Amino acid sequence: MKIHVLKDHVINRIAAGEVVERPASIVRELVDNAIDAGATDIRISLDGGGRSQIQILDDGEGMSRDDALLAFERHATSKIRDAEDIEHIATMGFRGEALPSIAAVARVTVRTRRDDEPLGTQVSIAGGKVRAVEEVSCAVGTEMTVRGLFFNTPARRKFLKSPRVEERLIKQWVTRASLGNPAVRYRLLFDGREVLHLPRRESIEERAKDIFQGNHVFLLAESEEVSLHGMVGHPALAQTKAGSFVFLVNGRLISDTSLLRAVRDGFDTTLKDREYPVGYISIKLPPEDVDVNVHPQKSEVRFRHQRELFVFVREKVLEAVQSFRAPVSGASSFHSPFQQAGSFTYDESPSREESPTFASQAFATDSEPQSHFEFSSSSSVHASQPSQTEQVDQPSLQSLAPFRFSKLRYVGQLLECYLVCEYDERVYIVDMHAAHERYNFNLIRNGFRTQKPHSQQLLVPQPITLMEEGVQNILDHASMLEQFGFEIEPFGSEQIVVRSVPALLLEKDNTTLLKEFAAFDYPEAAEGRFHEAIDHIAARVACHASIRSGKRMKSEEVYALFEALDSTEFSAACPHGRPVVVSFSEFEVERWFGRDR
Numbered sequence: 001m002k003i004h005v006l007k008d009h010v011i012n013r014i015a016a017g018e019v020v021e022r023p024a025s026i027v028r029e030l031v032d033n034a035i036d037a038g039a040t041d042i043r044i045s046l047d048g049g050g051r052s053q054i055q056i057l058d059d060g061e062g063m064s065r066d067d068a069l070l071a072f073e074r075h076a077t078s079k080i081r082d083a084e085d086i087e088h089i090a091t092m093g094f095r096g097e098a099l100p101s102i103a104a105v106a107r108v109t110v111r112t113r114r115d116d117e118p119l120g121t122q123v124s125i126a127g128g129k130v131r132a133v134e135e136v137s138c139a140v141g142t143e144m145t146v147r148g149l150f151f152n153t154p155a156r157r158k159f160l161k162s163p164r165v166e167e168r169l170i171k172q173w174v175t176r177a178s179l180g181n182p183a184v185r186y187r188l189l190f191d192g193r194e195v196l197h198l199p200r201r202e203s204i205e206e207r208a209k210d211i212f213q214g215n216h217v218f219l220l221a222e223s224e225e226v227s228l229h230g231m232v233g234h235p236a237l238a239q240t241k242a243g244s245f246v247f248l249v250n251g252r253l254i255s256d257t258s259l260l261r262a263v264r265d266g267f268d269t270t271l272k273d274r275e276y277p278v279g280y281i282s283i284k285l286p287p288e289d290v291d292v293n294v295h296p297q298k299s300e301v302r303f304r305h306q307r308e309l310f311v312f313v314r315e316k317v318l319e320a321v322q323s324f325r326a327p328v329s330g331a332s333s334f335h336s337p338f339q340q341a342g343s344f345t346y347d348e349s350p351s352r353e354e355s356p357t358f359a360s361q362a363f364a365t366d367s368e369p370q371s372h373f374e375f376s377s378s379s380s381v382h383a384s385q386p387s388q389t390e391q392v393d394q395p396s397l398q399s400l401a402p403f404r405f406s407k408l409r410y411v412g413q414l415l416e417c418y419l420v421c422e423y424d425e426r427v428y429i430v431d432m433h434a435a436h437e438r439y440n441f442n443l444i445r446n447g448f449r450t451q452k453p454h455s456q457q458l459l460v461p462q463p464i465t466l467m468e469e470g471v472q473n474i475l476d477h478a479s480m481l482e483q484f485g486f487e488i489e490p491f492g493s494e495q496i497v498v499r500s501v502p503a504l505l506l507e508k509d510n511t512t513l514l515k516e517f518a519a520f521d522y523p524e525a526a527e528g529r530f531h532e533a534i535d536h537i538a539a540r541v542a543c544h545a546s547i548r549s550g551k552r553m554k555s556e557e558v559y560a561l562f563e564a565l566d567s568t569e570f571s572a573a574c575p576h577g578r579p580v581v582v583s584f585s586e587f588e589v590e591r592w593f594g595r596d597r
Contacts, residue, residue, distance in 0.1 A: 020101050022160060023050025023149060024169045029098035030144050031174070034058035035181055035251075037142065040200065044174065045189040049163025054146040062114040062141050065121040069133065072108075072125055074100045104128040105156070106149045112142040127152050171196055172243065173253070175211055179280055180251035182207035204229055204282055214337045215328050215572075216279060219320040221312070226285045228313070232263075232320045233278035235270035235577030236328055237337040244337070246280035249290055254301050262310045266317025269441075269535040270577030278337040281313060324572035326403040327428060327583035405430075405562035405571070405581070410555055417549035419558055425586040432553060433546055434574035435565055440504055441542035441575040442568045448483050448534060454503040455485035462498040463491060464511055470518030471496055477522050477533075484537055488514075504545035513544050539575040 020026060027044060034042050037060025047053040063071065074097065102108060103125040113120030120138040124131045150157035160166065167190050178186050178198050188196035201207040205218055208231050215234040221227070238244075245263055247254050259281065267277050291302040303309050408421035408428055419430040447453045466474070474481070474496055478488050485502035501510055517540075522533045547553070553561075565571040565580070572580055590596050 020105055020149075022169070023054055023166045024173055026050070026054050026102055026106075026146055026149070027056070027170050028173060028177070029102065030054075030056040030146075031177065033098065033144075034060055034142065035184065037061050039141065040183060041185045041187075043187045043189070044170075045192075046167065046170065047191055049160075049166035049190075050170065051149055051157075051160060051163065051166075052147065054149070055143065057141070057143045059139070059141040062120070063112045064114055064117065065133070065135075068110055068112050068121045068123050069130070071110075072099050072103050072123070072130070100128065102146060105153055106151065107147045109145045109147075110142065111136055111138045111145075113138050113140050115140045167195075176243075176246045176280075177253040179204055179207055179211070179246060179282065180248045180253060204280075205231070208280060212278065212337055214278075215324070215326065217320050217323050219316050221316045225289070226283065226309075226312075228281065228283055228316060230281040230316070230320070231279045232267075232317055233337050234324055234328055234579070235267060235277070235321070235573045236579045237278045238271055238275040238577060239278060239337070240274060240276070242276045244276050244278045248280065248282040249301055250284055250287065251282075252301070256301065258306060258310055259313055262313040263317050266314045267321050267577075268318065269539050269575045270321065270573055272576070275577070281317075283309070283313075322570040324570055326572060327581040328572070328579040330429075330582045330584040330588065405435075405565045406559070408562060410558045413553060415549075416552065419553070427584045427586075427589055428581055429583075430581045431574075431578065432551075432558075432561070433549060434578050435561060435571075435580045436546040437539075437542050437574045438571055438580055439561070439564045439568050440545050441538055442570070444484060444502065444504070444541050444545075445534065445538040447485070448538065451483060453483055453485035455487070455500045456503040456506045457487070457500045458498065458506075462510065463495055464498060464514050465495050466515065466518045468493050470515070473520070473522070474514070474518050477517075480522075480533065481517065481537070484541060502541055502545070505541065508544055510544070513540060516540060535575070542575060 020029075023046065027046075027050070031042060031044065034056060037058065039058035039060035041059045043055075043057040045053075045055040045057075099108075104127065107124075107126040109122065109124050111120055111122045119135045122132075122134050122136040122138075124133075150160070161169075171188060174186055174188050174196060175198075178184070182201040182204050185200045186196065186198040187194060198207070198210055201210070208216075208218075212231065212233065214237050216231050219228070219230045219232065242260060245260060247256055247259050260276070263277055263279075263281065264271055271277065289304045291304075408423050408430075411420045411422060413432075414420050414429070417432060419432050419435075421428040421430065443454070471490060471494060474488060475490055478486075481488060485500060485505075486498065487500035489497045489499065491497045496514070498510065498514065501508075505513070517537065520533070520536065574580060587596060
């Protein structure tokens with residue numbers, strides 16, 4: 001016979017290959033088990049990047065002797081009992097594969113005790129075989145120690161990265177996963193040195209303040225079936241790695257390309273092609289509406305109402321992004337949007353500057369998604385408050401108190417591009433091109449949406465020579481360009497005639513701009529990317545119409561620009577995501593000159 005049943009130890013090795021990829025996989029599985037056991041204090045200790053030893057100590061409910069032994073049997077679990085339970089999974093773990101898979105490729109020792117037992121149990125396993133079981137004196141909870149990872153599979157051990165790389169991956173996972181369980185204290189030690197300490201917090205928002213810094217806004221949206229909590233960072237904080245944005249579903253840290261695309265779409269035009277926003281989205285929905293059983297490591301899920309959720313997330317993120325009006329803090333703009341490496345420290349003394357008071361603000365979407373969930377029941381966006389533990393040297397989340405450009409007192413122009421202002425003991429620097437570009441972009445795009453473009457007919461029609469393909473591309477999309485204020489007609493096979501242009505471009509040379517539109521690859525509406533073409537055209541028109549570096553602005557022109565910015569939405573960043581205004585506190589300026597000492 002060619003077909004035969006594999007032996008148990010071979011099966012365990014195969015299962016281990018799916019579940020245990022690296023030390024971070026073990027940390028994830030054991031921390032998930034601790035959360036399911038009701039732990040409120042989790043200590044994670046690694047030696048040699050996890051190669052030598054991984055130890056997870058928790059204060060959960062612990063296990064009895066029988067349960068401690070049975071936990072290392074394949075598919076032994078306390079989370080589900082029958083097939084129907086798979087449709088209603090509300091725990092972090094459920095398959096019963098983690099412990100036997102880890103024990104198959106390492107030496108594992110578990111010490112555990114329940115509160116109602118005088119002594120605990122210690123079980124030692126190596127290569128999937130139980131070596132010893134004995135009674136021990138230990139605290140209530142569970143201590144899992146994993147030594148010699150892949151000691152019996154040296155080929156796999158060779159694929160591990162350096163200890164520093166493994167440590168970085170584990171620290172990233174613990175930091176992000178802690179958002180899902182803010183009431184849990186996390187401590188992370190590398191080779192006996194504490195590198196991360198996240199105290200218990202009352203809410204996910206409070207935990208976010210331990211992790212992120214810089215300008216952020218929180219968002220909240222709820223319905224009868226779904227709730228969404230989140231925080232999005234200013235576009236200027238965007239990173240080059242997708243992992244800078246955290247997704248949680250029912251407290252579980254996941255990776256989802258569809259949700260990431262929804263968030264990026266919500267950032268409108270403010271992100272470049274390879275930029276990713278900073279922040280998090282935490283989604284809570286009925287367990288039956290999400291399938292967590294689609295990935296061996298439980299890092300991916302499948303949603304029952306994927307399209308509705310996509311639209312919901314995109315619209316709420318857009319609301320949050322459009323609420324950015326306050327300046328970017330000059331101090332935080334020089335730091336990573338994440339807290340720096342090393343142990344987090346918490347200064348309970350009040351900060352030098354009093355935190356301004358601000359109110360939550362509600363926003364309504366332009367269009368209501370047709371959703372099974374009826375997501376539009378309630379939503380709000382509010383500015384992030386500085387934590388009481390905020391330190392001056394290491395900026396935390398910046399306050400986004402109500403801000404108006406028209407309150408600024410104009411001082412002068414710097415480097416023929418930046419407008420220096422002051423107000424309320426702070427220095428403000430405004431990028432005049434970015435500011436004018438943002439106002440023009442909103443004006444142009446809103447004119448397109450309302451089908452009321454600000455157009456001006458040319459006294460002398462302007463001929464422009466193009467390649468034949470470019471002429472055809474322009475003519476194929478003439479109706480779209482017409483809604484921006486362009487009136488274009490063909491003039492032979494390699495020329496077009498421009499008869500009208502947006503009013504903002506009346507005195508501009510539009511040859512370069514039209515050649516760009518002729519070469520533009522217009523996304524098709526059927527692909528759901530029609531808005532990309534609209535935003536691209538609006539951004540390019542706005543850029544060409546805006547004041548340029550080198551122009552000396554008069555005082556009345558500056559104040560007119562400030563009044564215009566106060567009248568438009570999302571005035572904190574240009575269409576490309578660059579900050580419009582940066583501010584520095586009096587203390588920060590004093591520090592430049594050593595007056596803080």
